[in-house]
Amino acid sequence: MGRQPCCDKVGLKKGPWTAVEDSRLINFILTNGHYCWRAVPKLAGLLRCGKSCRLRWTNYLRPDLKRGLLSEAEEKLVIELHSQLGNRWSKIASHLPGRTDNEIKNHWNTHIKKKLRKMGIDPLTHKPILPAAAEEQPPQQQGDRMADTSAKISSDQEQVEEKNNVASSPGFSTDEVPMMLPHEMTVPCPLSSCCSSSGSSEMQLPCTEWPESMCLWGLDDWNGAWDSVDDKFLGLDGFAQCQRTSLDQECWKFELF
DNA sequence: AAAATGATCAACCGCGTATGC
DNA sequence: GGCATACGCGGTTGATCATTT
Structure with a gap:
């Protein structure tokens, strides 16, 4: 049996959100919170599916989001976390307050991958990729290079965590939007x-x-x-x-x- | 100035998982 | 335990903007 669609797609709007839709969603969640994403569009007067509303809120409208490019320290933290967690973007995002999994995923695919390749590091395995480079450098040196990179990244991670006070704040996965009341x-x-x-x-x-x-x-x-x-x-x-x-x-x- | 190409990122899609009945 | 439903996650697409030719 096929999976039921998440919503009745007939008559539902797709594509970029308008400012009016945004404001309706913001106002609805600010005043009511979201106890059920499926119900949100109906109650907020939106011709969208709940999934689309959730995505728009978590990736763009949520008030605690940072905007703009990732800082160098954030980038290095992402690299370090990716080496440990792989493509588990939501887990990675939970270590970067104000950043979304989608944002990090996009940044990884558009910026970080290239940077790592330029450095001769395979973005998938986080290991050196170029055979020519491997011949030029003895294995020990390669290991040292990776160790250096890792150490530097760890150092930067500490800086970021200190800066963002991650250790003392209850980070949550970006899609795990906490129920918030307007006064919060x-x-x-x-x-x-x-x-x-x-x-x-x-x-x-x-x-x-x-x-x-x-x-x-x-x-x-x-x-x-x-x-x-x-x-x-x-x-x-x-x-x-x-x-x-x-x-x-x-x-x-x-x-x- | 116009066309082609590349880069970016918001949004969608489909699958896996959790939960309730 | 099996099924239906909702949510979350990661991969992918496509529109838009920037840069190059």
Whole structure:
């Protein structure tokens, strides 16, 4: 018996997500969390399957995601973890807070593989690949080179872990999105110069441009309007609404209501 | 300036696994 | 134990942008 499709695909939308769809999904999860991905699209008013919603949330919309290229230290940590774990991207991602398995997988295939090959290392086995190079260097030296690389990577891994405080934080697999309630959400600002984490349990949104230009996680056409009189964001179509309550370390705090 | 090629990454697909009945 | 269902994972695709010819 064939496997049932994850959802009724008739009439469901595929392809790139629009800003409106994004905002609907964000608002739904911010206000309700997700107890069942299959139910999310229906309840959020989206013509998508639950799987697509989950992927969009975990890989792009989740507020704790870092954006941008992996740093050199992160790259080396990925290499080290890949040598131990293989293509278990979600496991690897769990060691890099704010990074997704998809992001790491893409980065591996587009950047890291090439780098390793340039270094004469097989990205699959993490061992030297070039027979010519093997002839040029005695085995001991090769081993030393690998040991050096490993040692350097381990050192960098420590730096990354220290930097990200991995040891003390309960890392979770990127697809294992924890149930979060709105009051638990913090939203790192996409503008790097803007925010620093305050540890507040309140929802925080970027301060520099928003609300004037509706700069919310890059959603320039956030579907709603800012009420400058009451300092509130009034959403449309039943979207969640929030109110600016205070300024903390250059980040406005918001409370959903 | 236009076409060809390459690089990047968001999104999809299908399979494996966990869970509940 | 067997089946149905939902979720998670990894491989792959394809659209878009950048670079080269």
